[in-house]
Amino acid sequence: MSTDLFPKMAQSIIDGDSDAAVALARQAVESGLDPLEAISKGFVVGVNTVGEAFAKGDAFLPELVMAGEAMKAAIAVLEPEMQKRDMTRTMLGKVVLATVEGDIHEIGKTLVGTMLSASGFQVYDLGVDVPSAKILAKVKEVDADIVGLSALLTTTMVKQKEVIDVLDKEGLRRKVKVMVGGAPVTHDWVQKIEADGYSEDAIGAVTIAKQLVGAA
Amino acid sequence: MPTPIKSITNPKLRLEVLTPEEIRKIHEATLWIIEHAGVRFPSKRALDIWQSFGASVDAGKSIVRAKGRIIEEALEQAPAAYTLCARDPSQDLPLDGNHVFVGTDGCGVEVLDIETGARRTSSLRDVSDIARIADATAEIGFHWVPVSAQDMPPETRGLHEVKAIWENSSKHVQTESIYNEREARVAIEMAAVLAGGGEALRKRPLLSLMQCTAPPLGQDGGSLDAALLAAEAGIPTGFMTMAACLTTGPATLAGNLAVGNAEVIAATALLQLAYPGAPVFYAAAQTASDLRSGAYTGGGPEDFLFGAAQNALADFYNIPLSMGSFATGAKEPNWQAGVENSLSTFMACVAMSDMLLGVGLLHGSRIWSYAQMMMDCEIFSIIHKTMQGIVVDDETLALDTIAAVGPGGNFLTQKHTLKHMRDVFLPQFMDRRPYNEWEAKKDDARDWALAKARKTLAGHQPDPLDRKLSAEMARIIKSIEEGNK
Known part of the structure; x- marks a missing residue:
């Protein structure tokens, strides 16, 4: 059931909707979803979609920034859960x-x-x-x-x-x-x-x- | 004898970019913004002034919220017209609403070398060379610091720049590159040396100051302190907003105008509260950020509309306007530069902006090109001619001449033609040659414009500045530099 969240997570980023992203991140935490999976299979998919649209010229800077902000908001919710589970996100x-x-x-x-x-x-x-x-x-x-x-x-x-x-x-x-x-x-x-x-x-x-x- | 400065005056063309009702709406929106959202003034002196006039001051965040009445009453104190004075009084510039003067653009960081064409970091020598050419160029009425003298110490760079311009030109100097109290104080001292004392300078301001706001809805502390000092000395001072749609302002043009207007009129009101009647001007170079990169664009339909709209706002407040036109985003003098600079300058001119900034820079005011400088001057000349419109009277209708030629003749041999032929605009840099002549050389406007700049630099001797005054300015700068060590 929790995997239904992934497409919604991606969509919240594509929409640049920080509120929705935060709500979905909370839902993920409450339902015991692996926070790293929530990021990689959910939110990051949205970021990549916007990034690809931008590269093709179909999306513009404000959409990119809003997607970035929504991503940041979602991760802020997931961070304590990652710490609790002693997980770290691989960063560049x-x-x-x-x-x-x-x-x-x-x-x-x-x-x-x-x-x-x-x-x-x-x-x-x-x-x-x-x-x-x-x-x-x-x-x-x-x-x-x-x-x-x-x-x-x-x-x-x-x-x-x-x-x-x-x-x-x-x-x-x-x-x-x-x-x-x-x-x-x-x-x-x-x-x-x-x-x-x-x-x-x-x-x-x-x-x-x-x-x-x-x-x- | 100096070349008389070319300015647009008594225009026959008119444009209503905003109705009086729309201007009123933007003004009311602006007052609402200043009262409710507030404007940041990170200067103790500025905050104290606002407080003493009853504005609400959040000292922690340096945000001022002022009632519309405070702003409106302050702005009423500003003089509607005054003169920017030049070392040579015949080159004074009346900012009276009936003149459009062009300045050099600023402040670039690179120069396309006048001899080699290579792009390189700008230096004090470039400031001098550009000033010298501008001095000889009729279309240029005054100077901005065109490029940054990056071979001079950062602490006194702005002082070396104004000194270099005064030494190479007798036209008015407006600096946009002095934005702290310390340097402003010395620049004013230097201007007083030139004018013959502080009171003489107040009567004949040989220097004016342009400060940038910090959009959205902010000011720079150093700029505020510099501007207050200038206003105290009677030096004309303006605040320029560059609030840009999408990034530092709303995506919509009206909203972006209101944000920029709030920055400018709040800062202008501050100067009037502190020094009622101080000469001030409205300055603007608003744009829309590029949708893909967020970058400054330096041209586009939005810029053209802002160019006219901001004049309407400055007129509403009854203060002179300094408008950013030209300022193309093009990387070299090319089609884009021609389109952007022509349209932005036309719109700013048809609205009768008092000052236009300015000629010569490419890539969003970053790279100086002597060819572009000369071609921008030609753009202004074309618009200057266009603004004269069509004169309709017995002489210009020329009925006797028309009757004398009759059907099928030609007008080349008519005295009326001889008398009026020089009214017809003759471009310097447009290619009207036969095709084969072009084919043999394949040169164009850029070559001719550059050649003209080279010839001017080699041949023009500006009215020399008294060596004693020059030495005194050098001494003042040196004492600051030694004090800094």
């Missing part, structure tokens, strides 16, 4: 995201976060105007694979380099890949600061992140 990698110090521009960074978490990354979003030291501390705390740094101003873009320098100083630079983004970020800048990847948009950022962790 851990990403610490931030808009650098002195810069308050948020939307691009947040969009990248949503896309990455919908694609199977564990995302730690530190918000905006984040000092390099705080980014470093989070990288250490969660043992991050990737750091994503956003900046919209040429005057704050220099902080992307500062974070790279700090990682270098701490001996973490080889271990942690650095992605940068934001309107003023160019290929030349990426080379100059020796970042590992950049993308002009959130969809491209997912491709880059997958490449960086060897999942592409």
